[in-house]
Amino acid sequence: MSTTLEQPRSARPSIGAPVDRIDGPLKVAGAAPYAADTPVNDALHAVLVQATIPRGRIAAIDDGAARAVPGVVEILTFRNAPRVRELRFDWTTPMPESLAPLQDDVIRYDGQHVAAVVARTFEAAREAAALLQIRYDAEAAHLDIAHPAETRLPDDWFGDNPQSRRGDPEAAFAAAPVQIDATYTTPVEHHNPLEPSATVAQWNGDDLVVHDATQWVIGARNCLAAAFGIAPERVRVLSPYVGGGFGCKGWFWAHTLIAAMAAKHVGRPVKLALTREQMFTSAGHRSETVQRLRVGAARDGRLAAIRHDVRTTTSRVAPWVETAGAPTKFLFACDNVGVHHEVALLDVTSPTAMRAPGEAPGTYALGSALDELAYACGLDPLELLRRNHADTDADEGLPYSSKHLLACYARGAEHFGWERRAPQPRAMRDGRDLVGYGVATAVYPALRSSAQARVTVGADGTIEVATAAHDLGTGLYTIVAQVAADAFGVAPHDVRVSIGDSSLPPAPVAGGSMTTATVTPAVADAARRAIAELVALASRDPGSPLFGLGTDAIVARDGALVVRGDPSRAAALADVLKGSGVASVAAVGEAAPGDESRGLAMYSFGAQFVEVRVDPDFGTVRVSRALGAFDCGRIINAKTARSQMIGGIVWGIGMALLEESVRDARTGAFVTNNLADYHVPVNADIPPIDVLFVEEPDYALNPLGARGIGEIGITGVAAAIANAVYHATGIRVRDLPIVPEKLL
Numbered sequence: 096m097s098t099t100l101e102q103p104r105s106a107r108p109s110i111g112a113p114v115d116r117i118d119g120p121l122k123v124a125g126a127a128p129y130a131a132d133t134p135v136n137d138a139l140h141a142v143l144v145q146a147t148i149p150r151g152r153i154a155a156i157d158d159g160a161a162r163a164v165p166g167v168v169e170i171l172t173f174r175n176a177p178r179v180r181e182l183r184f185d186w187t188t189p190m191p192e193s194l195a196p197l198q199d200d201v202i203r204y205d206g207q208h209v210a211a212v213v214a215r216t217f218e219a220a221r222e223a224a225a226l227l228q229i230r231y232d233a234e235a236a237h238l239d240i241a242h243p244a245e246t247r248l249p250d251d252w253f254g255d256n257p258q259s260r261r262g263d264p265e266a267a268f269a270a271a272p273v274q275i276d277a278t279y280t281t282p283v284e285h286h287n288p289l290e291p292s293a294t295v296a297q298w299n300g301d302d303l304v305v306h307d308a309t310q311w312v313i314g315a316r317n318c319l320a321a322a323f324g325i326a327p328e329r330v331r332v333l334s335p336y337v338g339g340g341f342g343c344k345g346w347f348w349a350h351t352l353i354a355a356m357a358a359k360h361v362g363r364p365v366k367l368a369l370t371r372e373q374m375f376t377s378a379g380h381r382s383e384t385v386q387r388l389r390v391g392a393a394r395d396g397r398l399a400a401i402r403h404d405v406r407t408t409t410s411r412v413a414p415w416v417e418t419a420g421a422p423t424k425f426l427f428a429c430d431n432v433g434v435h436h437e438v439a440l441l442d443v444t445s446p447t448a449m450r451a452p453g454e455a456p457g458t459y460a461l462g463s464a465l466d467e468l469a470y471a472c473g474l475d476p477l478e479l480l481r482r483n484h485a486d487t488d489a490d491e492g493l494p495y496s497s498k499h500l501l502a503c504y505a506r507g508a509e510h511f512g513w514e515r516r517a518p519q520p521r522a523m524r525d526g527r528d529l530v531g532y533g534v535a536t537a538v539y540p541a542l543r544s545s546a547q548a549r550v551t552v553g554a555d556g557t558i559e560v561a562t563a564a565h566d567l568g569t570g571l572y573t574i575v576a577q578v579a580a581d582a583f584g585v586a587p588h589d590v591r592v593s594i595g596d597s598s599l600p601p602a603p604v605a606g607g608s609m610t611t612a613t614v615t616p617a618v619a620d621a622a623r624r625a626i627a628e629l630v631a632l633a634s635r636d637p638g639s640p641l642f643g644l645g646t647d648a649i650v651a652r653d654g655a656l657v658v659r660g661d662p663s664r665a666a667a668l669a670d671v672l673k674g675s676g677v678a679s680v681a682a683v684g685e686a687a688p689g690d691e692s693r694g695l696a697m698y699s700f701g702a703q704f705v706e707v708r709v710d711p712d713f714g715t716v717r718v719s720r721a722l723g724a725f726d727c728g729r730i731i732n733a734k735t736a737r738s739q740m741i742g743g744i745v746w747g748i749g750m751a752l753l754e755e756s757v758r759d760a761r762t763g764a765f766v767t768n769n770l771a772d773y774h775v776p777v778n779a780d781i782p783p784i785d786v787l788f789v790e791e792p793d794y795a796l797n798p799l800g801a802r803g804i805g806e807i808g809i810t811g812v813a814a815a816i817a818n819a820v821y822h823a824t825g826i827r828v829r830d831l832p833i834v835p836e837k838l839l
């Protein structure tokens with residue numbers, strides 16, 4: 096077990112502590128600049144116009160009335176827009192749709208961008224956009240998961256093989272004494288970050304600067320460069336603050352490119368923000384799923400067979416697969432497992448990653464089926480989960496790097512008071528309300544990529560960390576500061592952090608819950624290198640109290656280098672630089688997954704417990720308590736980590752009870768395209784939420800033992816709620832969301 100990246104602890108170690116967000120004051124003061132807030136002199140405003148048919152061609156464009164609006168500068172359509180190259184998704188150019196905007200007259204879905212009106216004011220652009228007349232030649236479209244154009248995995252699906260098979264699941268199911276055969280459905284859901292996507296694009300000659308609400312500045316930079324056919328170094332993308340993303344800002348959507356195309360065309364900076372309605376068409380969604388689970392078991396509840404068949408959808412231009420069967424491959428001990436996905440290709444807007452893609456709907460279906468199995472076996476549902484605990488990953492045939500799921504079940508149950516659960520449904524009441532308890536398993540892969548970070552110590556001794564990573568409200572600013580602060584023996588609020596800029600040392604997408612595991616070791620490495628350089632400077636300086644000493648003899652503390660065991664011999668960082676005649680020291684550190692992770696399956700786990708109260712007359716469900724117990728490795732910041740988990744559980748409550756995007760059957764367009772019709776949880780929907788961490792460091796994942804924790808919080812929540820609703824009412828809802836009419 097290695098902790099070599101850490102310097103000896105100062106008096107104020109901050110890793111693990113509930114450190115307040117260093118960016119908090121800026122945010123609450125309204126002073127954190129989000130993309131659309133970027134002040135740019137002379138900027139024009141662009142408003143997008145979108146197709147109103149699902150499939151066909153543009154037959155005619157009449158822009159006379161639109162161009163007559165005072166203040167309109169230009170109207171871009173396929174006829175006059177700058178030519179750009181069509182991109183296909185890969186991990187350097189993360190374009191979620193194979194669709195170059197405004198390049199041809201073909202309509203591929205209702206909501207596709209077909210024009211951008213550029214004007215001196217937003218109001219003029221919006222008025223002209225409403226006056227633009229576009230006539231279409233419509234063709235027959237496929238809009239329904241039950242009637243697709245084709246059903247297959249998309250050609251350029253970039254993820255792991257979603258199919259899996261071991262043993263003989265069909266025969267084992269047929270022979271099993273207890274069988275559950277049930278189909279669960281989940282609707283389309285939308286990310287709905289508070290901040291809609293927005294772009295401010297500015298060309299300086301052939302150089303492009305873009306402020307964009309993105310989870311991946313380097314991905315956006317690469318896409319812009321590739322689309323315009325220019326070198327990536329000529330493009331800079333900045334995204335220092337992101338008002339939520341949940342996956343929709345993880346990829347490069349067409350509006351960012353259109354803003355840059357418009358700016359190029361008119362020779363002025365252009366600002367473009369998606370409307371809330373456009374967030375439902377143009378930044379992805381979670382696809383609907385239909386999941387049939389056949390689960391066979393012995394009478395003692397031990398699993399004999401699982402077959403999980405997932406049907407989902409994508410657009411004809413997006414290679415996305417909602418891999419709901421992914422967790423079924425390994426989550427429980429079972430010798431006979433079959434997981435199969437099929438994807439209906441439709442003429443609809445493109446889906447993408449959203450809040451634990453795959454795992455969120457998958458753990459709902461699997462967690463519900465296992466609960467059904469528990470009742471069929473006459474077992475406590477938690478006992479059934481325990482009995483089927485997987486000690487190894489049978490899908491990969493690998494041991495786990497670090498798995499403490501049984502501890503999550505045990506500690507969660509104890510804190511929740513699971514033993515107070517009555518075995519039978521409809522057996523617990525509080526006044527008029529039926530009360531139910533539910534439990535389900537949470538899981539998310541522990542991913543890691545490679546990253547770099549730069550630590551600079553300035554002439555006045557200030558410490559700055561820079562990396563092209565992102566903070567979506569997740570807390571990255573603060574944990575980066577903590578890691579550097581512990582290395583230098585200072586307080587986190589004494590460290591300056593710069594992130595969200597493609598010109599900084601590279602970091603990956605803020606997705607897949609991998610930023611913490613990826614970026615913090617690079618920061619630790621950069622800090623170690625910077626300190627080593629400072630020690631070398633002091634060691635060579637005859638005037639320094641540290642003259643002739645090596646790294647082993649010195650620690651950094653309180654803005655100084657101090658001789659180990661002799662605090663009286665110290666040199667302030669500023670004095671080290673001054674004494675050496677050096678203006679500043681900058682060191683780039685890097686970290687990447689190494690051999691330590693080979694041959695191991697790496698996941699975070701958890702147990703979700705909920706209590707619901709159901710009004711038997713109205714069918715209303717209220718979650719009255721929720722508790723998540725998680726095994727997520729070492730926790731860097733107890734406060735931001737807890738907040739992440741609370742956020743995930745809140746989204747799980749939304750998924751279970753509220754969220755549903757409804758398509759117009761005639762066009763495929765979403766009719767619930769606003770926050771009045773698309774329901775997300777509000778404070779009144781949210782009960783007290785408890786979060787527990789089983790803090791077992793995972794040193795196979797990275798030297799700090801820390802895993803990312805963005806997405807696991809939502810997993811298992813919808814199943815736990817559906818299971819609690821069954822326990823309360825005796826009604827099994829297999830179709831999310833659990834709205835009142837499904838309980839009457």
Ligand code: MOS
Pocket residue numbers: 310340341342343345448449450451452605606607608806
């Ligand atoms: Mo996450 S859905 O990988 O941003």
